[in-house]
Amino acid sequence: MRWRYLATVYIFVFLFLAVSLRLFYWQVVKAEELTSMGQSQYGSLISIEPKRGDIQTRDGFPLVTNRLSYLVFANPKEIKDADKVGNVLSPLLDIASASLSARLTQNGFWVSLKSGIDTKTKDAIDALHIPGVGFEEDYARLYPEASMAATLLGFVGKDEIGNAKGYFGLEGYYDRQLKGRYGQAVEIHDALGRPILSQLSGNGTVQDGRTLVLTIDRSLQFLVDQKLKEGVENFGATSGMIGIMDPKNGDILAMANYPSFDENTFWQYDTSLYRNPFITDLYEPGSTIKPLVMAGALNNGLVKPDTTCPICSGPVKVGDYDIHTWNNEYFPNISMKDIIRHSDNTGMVYVSEKMGLDKMVSNFENFGLTNTTGIDLQGETNSHMLDRKTWYPIDVATSAFGQGISVTALQLLDGFAALANNGVRMQPRVVDKIVTSDGETIPIPPKELSHPVSSTTAKVMTEMLVYTVNKGEASFARIKGYRIAGKTGTASIPVAGHYDPTQTIASFIGYAPADNPKFVMLVVFNKPTASIYGAETAAPTFFSITRHILSYYGIAPTENE
Amino acid sequence: MKKTTKILAALVLVVAALLLTRIVLSSAFSVDGIALDGINTQLEAISKENMLLKERLYTASSYVTVASDAANLGYVEQKSQISLSGTSPLAIKQ
Numbered sequence: 001m002r003w004r005y006l007a008t009v010y011i012f013v014f015l016f017l018a019v020s021l022r023l024f025y026w027q028v029v030k031a032e033e034l035t036s037m038g039q040s041q042y043g044s045l046i047s048i049e050p051k052r053g054d055i056q057t058r059d060g061f062p063l064v065t066n067r068l069s070y071l072v073f074a075n076p077k078e079i080k081d082a083d084k085v086g087n088v089l090s091p092l093l094d095i096a097s098a099s100l101s102a103r104l105t106q107n108g109f110w111v112s113l114k115s116g117i118d119t120k121t122k123d124a125i126d127a128l129h130i131p132g133v134g135f136e137e138d139y140a141r142l143y144p145e146a147s148m149a150a151t152l153l154g155f156v157g158k159d160e161i162g163n164a165k166g167y168f169g170l171e172g173y174y175d176r177q178l179k180g181r182y183g184q185a186v187e188i189h190d191a192l193g194r195p196i197l198s199q200l201s202g203n204g205t206v207q208d209g210r211t212l213v214l215t216i217d218r219s220l221q222f223l224v225d226q227k228l229k230e231g232v233e234n235f236g237a238t239s240g241m242i243g244i245m246d247p248k249n250g251d252i253l254a255m256a257n258y259p260s261f262d263e264n265t266f267w268q269y270d271t272s273l274y275r276n277p278f279i280t281d282l283y284e285p286g287s288t289i290k291p292l293v294m295a296g297a298l299n300n301g302l303v304k305p306d307t308t309c310p311i312c313s314g315p316v317k318v319g320d321y322d323i324h325t326w327n328n329e330y331f332p333n334i335s336m337k338d339i340i341r342h343s344d345n346t347g348m349v350y351v352s353e354k355m356g357l358d359k360m361v362s363n364f365e366n367f368g369l370t371n372t373t374g375i376d377l378q379g380e381t382n383s384h385m386l387d388r389k390t391w392y393p394i395d396v397a398t399s400a401f402g403q404g405i406s407v408t409a410l411q412l413l414d415g416f417a418a419l420a421n422n423g424v425r426m427q428p429r430v431v432d433k434i435v436t437s438d439g440e441t442i443p444i445p446p447k448e449l450s451h452p453v454s455s456t457t458a459k460v461m462t463e464m465l466v467y468t469v470n471k472g473e474a475s476f477a478r479i480k481g482y483r484i485a486g487k488t489g490t491a492s493i494p495v496a497g498h499y500d501p502t503q504t505i506a507s508f509i510g511y512a513p514a515d516n517p518k519f520v521m522l523v524v525f526n527k528p529t530a531s532i533y534g535a536e537t538a539a540p541t542f543f544s545i546t547r548h549i550l551s552y553y554g555i556a557p558t559e560n561e
Numbered sequence: 562m563k564k565t566t567k568i569l570a571a572l573v574l575v576v577a578a579l580l581l582t583r584i585v586l587s588s589a590f591s592v593d594g595i596a597l598d599g600i601n602t603q604l605e606a607i608s609k610e611n612m613l614l615k616e617r618l619y620t621a622s623s624y625v626t627v628a629s630d631a632a633n634l635g636y637v638e639q640k641s642q643i644s645l646s647g648t649s650p651l652a653i654k655q
Contacts, residue, residue, distance in 0.1 A: 144619035
C-alpha cells in the first residue's frame with residue numbers, strides 16, 4: 001500500500017514542478033515578448049510629445065512660445081471627388097490643386113496634406129465639412145517679436161526620427177531643458193483596428209519642457225536690431241553685429257547680427273545665416289585691442305600714462321618690416337594716453353617691446369582671448385593663438401595693434417568688460433534662470449573668470465579711454481555731458497597672404513557711464529563702403545545707441561560742457 | 562428552524578444586500594463618467610481658448626507690432642535729446 005501512496009505523491013510533486021517551471025517560462029522569461037504581443041493585439045504604443053518650454057526676456061515676455069498648430073490629413077477612400085476637394089483646399093493650404101488631387105487619389109487610408117497650419121485656416125477648412133478630411137493637433141513655435149534675436153535663439157527642426165529638436169543658439173544649447181520628457185501610452189484599438197483615442201492611458205510620465213528666462217533686455221534688443229540694420233544699410237556694409245553686456249555680472253543685454261533669418265521659415269534662408277557670428281566668427285580686432293595691451297603694460301608697471309615713446313617719430317623697423325601709423329602721421333615723444341587717443345601703431349610697437357613675448361601672451365590669456373568664454377550658446381569658436389615658441393618679433397609687434405591674431409567679438413567684448421568692472425572678467429551668460437513645468441526656479445549665478453588687471457589699472461585705463469572719446473578721431477560723435485570710455489577699430493582684412501587696403505572691419509567698443517558702467521558695447525561693421533574707418537561708421541552707431549540707453553536707464557549727464 | 566437553514570438564510574440576505582448596494586453604487590457612479598468627460602472637454606476647450614488668446618495678446622503687445630502701429634499713426638522717433646546739465650540759474654536778476 002505504501003508504495004502506491006509514495007508513487008502518487010511523487011507524480012503530483014513532479015506535475016506541480018512541471019507546471020511551475022512552465023509558468024516561470026511564460027511569466028518571467030517570455031513576459032516582455034508576450035506583453036508586447038498582447039498589446040499589439042488590442043492597441044499600440046504611442047509616444048506623447050511634451051510641450052516645449054518658452055524662452056522669455058528678462059521682463060517675462062516670450063521671444064519664443066508655443067501656438068496651436070494642426071496637421072491636415074485625408075482618407076482617400078472616403079473622398080468622392082478628388083479634383084473638386086483639391087480645388088477647394090488649394091487656396092486655403094497654399095498648395096497646387098493638382099498636387100492635392102494626386103495625394104487624394106492615392107491607394108491608402110491616410111495621407112498627409114499639410115502640417116503646421118494655424119487655427120484660422122483649420123476653422124476655415126472645418127467649416128467646409130468635407131468627408132474624409134481630418135486634423136491632428138500639434139504645437140508649433142510662435143515668435144511674437146518676429147525675427148528679433150534670431151541667431152541668438154536658434155530654431156526648432158526635426159531629428160532623425162522626426163521628433164522636435166533645437167538647433168543653434170539657445171534652442172540648440174538648452175535643447176534638453178526645453179524639450180521636456182516624452183511620455184508613452186497605449187492607444188487602444190477597437191475590433192476593426194480603429195484607434196479609440198479616449199482610451200489612452202499611462203500618460204503620467206510626460207513632462208513639459210522648462211522655460212528659459214534670459215538676461216536679454218527686450219527694449220535694448222529691439223533698439224539694437226533696428227540700429228544695426230540701419231547702420232549696415234547706411235554704411236553699405238556686407239554685414240554687422242552688435243553685443244551689449246553688463247560688465248558687473250556678465251549678463252548679455254542684447255546681441256544682434258544682420259543679415260539674419262526668420263525662424264518661422266528658416267529653411268528658406270542660406271544655412272550660413274543660422275550661426276551667430278558674434279560667437280562663431282574670428283576676425284582680427286585691429287585697434288580695439290590696444291587698450292587691453294596698454295592695460296597689461298600699465299598693470300606690469302612697464303609704462304605710465306605720461307611715459308613717452310622714444311621711437312615714435314617715424315615708421316618703426318621690426319625685422320624686415322616697417323610699421324607705419326594708420327594715417328602716416330607721427331608724433332615724436334608721444335605719451336601713452338595719446339598713443340591710445342591717436343591709435344598710434346608705432347607707439348603700440350614700443351609698448352610691445354617693453355612687454356616682451358611672455359607678458360604679451362600672458363596678458364592675452366588673462367583677458368580671455370585664447371579660450372572660449374563658455375557662454376551658454378551653441379557654436380562658440382575658440383581663437384587659435386600661436387605657440388609661444390613659434391612667435392617672431394614681428395608677431396609680437398603686430399599683435400599689439402590687433403593684427404596677426406584673431407578673436408571672436410564676444411571674447412573682445414568680455415575682455416574689454418573687465419576694464420569696466422574694476423579688472424574683474426565675468427563669464428558672459430544669456431540665461432538668468434530656468435523655470436520647471438512645476439514652477440520651480442533654478443537660478444544660474446554669475447561667474448568670475450579672471451582678474452586680468454588691478455582695479456587701479458582699470459581706472460587709469462578708463463581715464464585714458466574717456467580722453468580718447470573726448471579728444472580722439474570719433475570725438476565728433478560723442479555725447480556731451482557724459483563720461484564715456486571707448487576706442488575705435490579699423491582692422492584690415494587678410495586676403496591670400498596680404499592685407500586688402502580697400503576693405504576693412506570697422507568697429508567701436510566702449511562703456512558708459514565711465515565711472516559706474518551700466519553696459520559695455522561692441523559695434524562691428526564688415527566691409528563698410530561709405531567709409532572704411534570705425535570712427536566714421538561704428539562710432540556714430542555706438543553713440544546713437546548709447547544715447548538711447550542712457551535715456552532708457554534714466555542716467556543724467558555729469559559734465560558741464 | 563434548523564441551524565443550517567438559519568445560516569443559509571443569513572447568507573442569502575448578505576448576498577442580496579451586497580447585490581443591492583452594488584446596483585445602487587453602480588447606478589450612482591455610472592453618470593459620473595459622463596460628467597467627468599464633460600469637464601474634460603470643457604477644460605480642453607478652455608485651455609485651447611486660453612492658448613489662442615495668449616497668442617493674440619503676445620502678438621499684439623510685441624514691440625514689432627507696437628512700433629509698426631505707431632509708425633502707421635504718424636509717430637516719429639525723437640532724434641534730439643534735451644538735458645539740463647549743471648545748476649539752473651535761479652533768481653538770476655537779483
